[in-house]
Structures are given as C-alpha cells and as structure tokens.
Amino acid sequence: MYYVGLDVGGTFVKGGIIDETGKILIKDSIPTGVGRPHSEIIKDWANFYLKLLADAGLSRAEVSGVGIGIPGTIDDETGVVAYANNFGWRQIPIRQEFSKWCDVEIHMGNDANCAALGETKFGAGKGYNNTVLFTLGTGVGAGIVIDGKLLLGNNSAGAEMGHMSIMMDGELCTCGRRGCIEAYASATALIRDTRRAIEKNPDTMMREVPLDEVNGKTCFDYARLGDKTAQEVVANYQRYLAEAIIDAVNIFRPEIVMIGGGVSYQGDYLLEPIRRMVDKYSYGGDINPRVVIQPATLGNDAGFIGAAALLMLN
Amino acid sequence: MYYVGLDVGGTFVKGGIIDETGKILIKDSIPTGVGRPHSEIIKDWANFYLKLLADAGLSRAEVSGVGIGIPGTIDDETGVVAYANNFGWRQIPIRQEFSKWCDVEIHMGNDANCAALGETKFGAGKGYNNTVLFTLGTGVGAGIVIDGKLLLGNNSAGAEMGHMSIMMDGELCTCGRRGCIEAYASATALIRDTRRAIEKNPDTMMREVPLDEVNGKTCFDYARLGDKTAQEVVANYQRYLAEAIIDAVNIFRPEIVMIGGGVSYQGDYLLEPIRRMVDKYSYGGDINPRVVIQPATLGNDAGFIGAAALLMLN
Numbered sequence: 001m002y003y004v005g006l007d008v009g010g011t012f013v014k015g016g017i018i019d020e021t022g023k024i025l026i027k028d029s030i031p032t033g034v035g036r037p038h039s040e041i042i043k044d045w046a047n048f049y050l051k052l053l054a055d056a057g058l059s060r061a062e063v064s065g066v067g068i069g070i071p072g073t074i075d076d077e078t079g080v081v082a083y084a085n086n087f088g089w090r091q092i093p094i095r096q097e098f099s100k101w102c103d104v105e106i107h108m109g110n111d112a113n114c115a116a117l118g119e120t121k122f123g124a125g126k127g128y129n130n131t132v133l134f135t136l137g138t139g140v141g142a143g144i145v146i147d148g149k150l151l152l153g154n155n156s157a158g159a160e161m162g163h164m165s166i167m168m169d170g171e172l173c174t175c176g177r178r179g180c181i182e183a184y185a186s187a188t189a190l191i192r193d194t195r196r197a198i199e200k201n202p203d204t205m206m207r208e209v210p211l212d213e214v215n216g217k218t219c220f221d222y223a224r225l226g227d228k229t230a231q232e233v234v235a236n237y238q239r240y241l242a243e244a245i246i247d248a249v250n251i252f253r254p255e256i257v258m259i260g261g262g263v264s265y266q267g268d269y270l271l272e273p274i275r276r277m278v279d280k281y282s283y284g285g286d287i288n289p290r291v292v293i294q295p296a297t298l299g300n301d302a303g304f305i306g307a308a309a310l311l312m313l314n
Numbered sequence: 315m316y317y318v319g320l321d322v323g324g325t326f327v328k329g330g331i332i333d334e335t336g337k338i339l340i341k342d343s344i345p346t347g348v349g350r351p352h353s354e355i356i357k358d359w360a361n362f363y364l365k366l367l368a369d370a371g372l373s374r375a376e377v378s379g380v381g382i383g384i385p386g387t388i389d390d391e392t393g394v395v396a397y398a399n400n401f402g403w404r405q406i407p408i409r410q411e412f413s414k415w416c417d418v419e420i421h422m423g424n425d426a427n428c429a430a431l432g433e434t435k436f437g438a439g440k441g442y443n444n445t446v447l448f449t450l451g452t453g454v455g456a457g458i459v460i461d462g463k464l465l466l467g468n469n470s471a472g473a474e475m476g477h478m479s480i481m482m483d484g485e486l487c488t489c490g491r492r493g494c495i496e497a498y499a500s501a502t503a504l505i506r507d508t509r510r511a512i513e514k515n516p517d518t519m520m521r522e523v524p525l526d527e528v529n530g531k532t533c534f535d536y537a538r539l540g541d542k543t544a545q546e547v548v549a550n551y552q553r554y555l556a557e558a559i560i561d562a563v564n565i566f567r568p569e570i571v572m573i574g575g576g577v578s579y580q581g582d583y584l585l586e587p588i589r590r591m592v593d594k595y596s597y598g599g600d601i602n603p604r605v606v607i608q609p610a611t612l613g614n615d616a617g618f619i620g621a622a623a624l625l626m627l628n
Contacts, residue, residue: 153444153568158564160597164564164565166479167480251565283477284397
C-alpha cells in the first residue's frame with residue numbers, strides 16, 4: 001500500500017507518495033495560488049493528487065487515500081479548516097470540496113503537527129514514541145507526539161508551543177503576546193538580534209555584512225571565526241532555545257526533542273551547549289532518562305511525509 | 315462497586331472510599347511517619363486500606379482495589395516509585411510491598427496528577443475531557459487530562475508544568491532552574507513578594523502584620539481594603555498566574571483550567587482579571603472556544619478521590 005501526502009504552504013503545495021517504510025516514490029510541487037476562491041485552490045490539490053498517482057504509475061486501489069497538512073486550525077473529524085491565517089480562511093469544508101473531484105479517504109492536520117509526525121515515524125525520531133519537534137523558521141512551529149499519536153488539543157487548536165512565554169514583558173510576538181519563544185528562537189528573531197548586535201558593536205567583523213543581507217547563518221559563520229559579538233549572539237540564542245526545550249522536557253518528558261528549520265543545519269555547534277543546559281536544568285534531570293536532542297532529518301519533505309503518515313494512524 | 319484512594323503526603327496519608335459517582339462514603343487519615351524503612355511505611359498503607367474497608371462495613375469483593383497518589387515519579391506499569399524526594403526514595407517497589415499485606419489490585423500515580431484526575435472526573439472539571447489543574451501551594455503542582463486520560467510523559471516523569479519558565483534569568487526555583495512558574499505563582503512566592511513589598515513601602519497598611527505572620531491571604535485582605543501596595547502585589551501575582559495559564563492554553567487548549575490550593579479561595583477576585591488576560595493573549599483567542607477558568611472544588615479530598623479514580627481508568 002502507498003500513501004499520498006500534501007503539504008500546503010503559502011506559496012507552494014509540496015506533495016509526494018511514500019510506502020509504509022516512509023520511502024519516497026515520487027515528489028513534486030505546484031503553486032498554491034492564494035487569493036483565488038477556496039474551491040479553485042482545493043480543486044488544484046485534487047488534480048495534484050491525481051497527477052502524483054499518474055506520474056508514479058499507481059492505480060487508486062494501490063494508495064490508501066490522501067493526507068493533507070495545512071497551516072492553521074484543522075479539524076480532521078469534520079474535515080473542516082476552522083482557521084487558516086495565511087489563506088484568510090475560516091470554516092472551509094476541505095474534505096467536502098476535495099471529494100467533489102476525487103472520492104478518496106482524506107485525513108488532515110496542522111502542518112507543524114504533520115512535520116512532527118513525519119520526523120517521528122521516519123526521520124530523526126524513528127523508533128521513539130514520545131517526541132517533540134520545534135521547527136525554527138519565520139516563526140516557531142511545534143508538534144508533539146505522545147505514545148505515537150499527535151497531541152491536538154481541544155478543537156485541534158493546541159500544540160502551539162512556539163507561543164509559550166519564556167520572558168514575561170519581553171519581545172512582542174506576532175500573536176500579540178510578549179515573550180513567546182517565537183519572538184526569541186525563530187530565525188526572524190535571530191536575524192533581529194544579529195542586526196542589533198552589529199549596530200551596537202562597532203568592532204564586530206559582522207560589520208562587513210550589509211544589515212539587509214544578515215540572515216540566520218550570519219552569526220554562526222562569524223562565531224566560528226572567533227568574533228566575540230557573533231559568539232554572544234549565538235550563546236544567547238542557545239539559551240533561548242534551551243529554555244524552550246527544557247519547558248518541553250518538563251511538560252512532556254519526551255524521549256527526543258528534534259530541531260528543524262535552517263538553523264538546525266548548525267548541528268552540534270548549535271546543540272551541544274543546549275544539551276548541557278537541558279541536562280543541568282530539566283526537572284529531575286539526574287534521575288530521569290536523558291532526553292536526546294537532535295536535528296530533524298527530513299528537511300522540507302517532513303510535511304508531506306507526515307501528512308501521508310496521517311493515513312497510517314487512521 | 316466502590317473505590318479506595320490513598321493520598322500520601324509528607325505528614326499525613328489521607329484516604330477514603332468513593333462510589334462510581336465520586337460520592338465519599340468515608341474518609342480518614344493516618345500519620346505518614348517519614349524516616350522509617352519504606353516497608354513499615356507501606357505496611358501502614360495496607361492496614362489503613364483495611365481499616366477504611368472495615369469502618370465502611372465493606373467486604374473486599376465490594377471494592378475494586380486501591381489507588382495510591384504519591385509525590386514523585388511513579389511508574390504504574392511496574393508498580394515502582396522511581397523517585398520521591400520527600401521520602402528520600404529511589405526505586406521503591408510499592409506494589410510488591412503493599413501486596414505482601416493485602417492482595418488487591420493496585421494503581422499508582424503522581425499526587426498532582428491524581429488531584430487533576432479527581433477534579434476532572436468529580437470536581438470543577440466534571441463534564442470536560444480536556445483539563446489542566448494548577449495547585450498553588452508550597453510549590454506549583456500541575457496535572458493534565460487529555461481525552462479523559464492523564465498525561466504522564468515518558469517514564470511517567472512529565473506534566474511538571476510548575477517548572478515551565480516564565481522569566482528567563484528570573485527568581486531561583488527549588489528545582490535549580492530560574493524563572494519557573496513555581497518561583498512566581500506558588501503560595502511561597504506570593505508570601506515572599508508580599509514581604510518584599512512591605513519592606514519596600516513604609517506607608518502600606520500591611521505593616522501592621524509582622525513579617526513572620528504574612529501568609530498567602532495577607533495581600534488579598536489588604537488589597538480588598540484599598541491598600542495600593544497590596545493591590546500591586548495581587549496584580550503582579552495575577553499576571554504571573556495568567557502567564558502560566560496562557561502557556562497551558564496554547565499548548566493543550568483545554569476546555570477548562572482549574573486552580574487549586576488556598577489562594578484559589580479568593581475566587582473571582584483573583585480570577586476575573588486573569589480570565590481577561592487569557593482571553594486577550596491566548597493564541598487565536600478570538601477564534602478558538604473560550605477556555606473556562608475556575609477554582610477547583612474538591613479541596614484536600616481531590617488527591618484521594620483522584621487516586622481512587624485511577625481504578626476506573628484501568
């Protein structure tokens with residue numbers, strides 16, 4: 001049996017077909033075309049699904065349906081997107097619309113949750129049943145797997161761990177609250193902090209980078225070269241991220257915490273000091289089993305792989 | 315069928331028998347007698363169990379076993395307490411010891427988790443399936459119920475939401491970390507902050523209370539009388555507690571958050587400003603269903619009632 005997953009983003013819909021071991025048979029993407037009526041957008045998903053099947057040379061009987069990951073508040077039971085900010089959607093009946101074009105089993109989930117499920121079943125979290133994934137990008141996405149199942153929360157509106165506060169009255173977050181992890185540990189926040197450090201420290205080597213070209217790698221590149229200011233930015237970022245991870249450890253006591261997004265490519269240079277902080281400051285740290293902290297491994301495929309994996313849970 | 319619950323504390327073991335509706339048939343307590351060998355302590359529990367049965371006039375066939383709540387890291391599967399700080403216990407085989415004296419079905423859980431289960435099944439959370447309980451006492455205990463089941467975490471070491479940080483580099487917590495909710499929202503923290511406010515403000519009416527007689531009610535009593543300093547202490551405490559509740563809402567999106575412990579007797583005077591903050595700052599606050607925030611209702615009975623309720627889950 002094969003499984004189709006679609007990962008709907010603001011710009012592209014990524015999609016692919018995997019087998020029961022998570023092996024990718026085929027993957028592709030189409031433009032999302034936000035701004036059009038939802039019926040047209042969803043019709044494209046159905047056609048994309050059929051195209052993936054055709055390109056892989058699979059019949060409908062050989063695939064178990066389609067899993068769809070969407071950024072927003074998704075109710076898989078009713079098949080409705082309650083709210084998807086990027087699309088301006090409220091109460092959109094996805095399953096009903098998709099079924100107009102293609103009569104298959106459909107399961108849906110929040111995109112960050114899907115990524116966590118994908119990484120848990122087939123990526124860095126393979127072999128673990130209790131995992132947390134933080135994806136550090138424009139925002140901070142989070143997904144939590146408990147006993148092999150996604151934590152959804154009532155109305156599927158939970159698992160928003162990017163919006164735990166680590167600093168009361170701190171930096172303003174896009175959600176309107178202050179001090180959220182997203183406002184400290186996202187790539188956006190890291191870039192903000194790198195720019196601030198450049199402006200404040202005339203002697204940093206990072207001055208050779210124009211402020212509008214600073215990205216999430218800048219501080220790491222210069223820290224590795226020995227630049228003190230860059231090292232401070234990195235050290236602070238590590239402390240922010242450690243706060244988030246220790247919170248997750250104290251609440252869920254997962255077997256592994258996985259870190260996704262571009263920043264995670266820094267690997268042990270990023271994670272080793274964080275592991276030490278987590279060991280030292282997590283609750284009952286010396287008694288409980290050590291929590292593994294590793295980069296996610298599926299990259300941009302995590303979303304559609306996890307969406308496809310929704311079909312394996314149901 | 316009837317259910318026996320024991321709630322083991324550092325000083326007393328509270329116990330009782332309930333029916334399937336949570337109605338208490340009988341309740342009692344015995345001294346814990348910490349410091350003695352664990353075999354003696356646990357033998358007392360077995361005798362206490364038998365005494366409760368005898369006092370209620372019930373035969374063994376009429377009760378479904380015993381549920382035991384213990385402050386620590388408890389593995390119900392193996393029947394072992396991995397760690398209980400107050401008792402200096404590590405790897406104590408509770409089920410095995412108890413069974414020496416009394417051959418009954420035994421289930422065990424962390425005491426804060428038991429209280430959450432009790433409040434959810436038979437207290438303020440009755441009728442809800444997704445709940446969070448914060449118990450504000452010497453520390454901050456927390457319990458989380460998801461789809462009617464306790465969140466335990468790997469090795470049953472999770473759900474330590476009293477040890478989420480709300481203030482990086484903030485007040486030192488007993489756990490060794492800084493900024494934990496426990497270091498801001500426990501009764502201990504409230505008393506500390508009240509004393510500090512008294513020392514700092516020569517004109518507060520609270521000066522008439524000797525510093526060593528300040529308790530968790532002091533600031534509320536004087537705030538209600540119009541004392542500005544006391545009102546500030548209360549307002550700050552409400553903000554700390556709101557931070558914790560918003561975190562819990564964003565992560566779990568429960569239907570209800572319940573507040574237990576002595577401070578919760580302040581009722582709406584405490585909770586109404588917190589409800590407004592939670593409505594305003596929780597993620598997707600205007601889209602998602604409103605989270606109810608209410609005082610717990612079972613008081614000191616929550617622990618043994620919830621311990622007994624462990625038997626209903628199994």
